[in-house]
Amino acid sequence: xxxxxxxxxxxxxxxxxxxxxxxxxxxxxxxxxxxxxxxxxxxxxxxxxxxxxxxxxxxxxxxxxxxxxxxxxxxx
Numbered sequence: 001x002x003x004x005x006x007x008x009x010x011x012x013x014x015x016x017x018x019x020x021x022x023x024x025x026x027x028x029x030x031x032x033x034x035x036x037x038x039x040x041x042x043x044x045x046x047x048x049x050x051x052x053x054x055x056x057x058x059x060x061x062x063x064x065x066x067x068x069x070x071x072x073x074x075x076x
Contacts (some may be wrong), residue, residue: 015053022049
């Protein structure tokens with residue numbers, strides 16, 4: 001079974017951007033609609049932010065990192 005692709009540097013940069021966007025989205029929702037944040041929103045937002053960060057990170061990964069570089073001399 002192969003490992004899930006992961007690039008720590010890219011993930012943390014992606015996470016920082018996603019967290020900023022999520023906080024901005026929550027601020028807009030609360031400001032414009034008057035919604036009251038509940039305790040469940042904190043947990044759900046945290047989990048969703050981490051999952052969204054990983055999915056965006058996978059989308060931004062170069063294909064050679066996802067599928068392995070076929071010209072890599074270490075694998076031969």
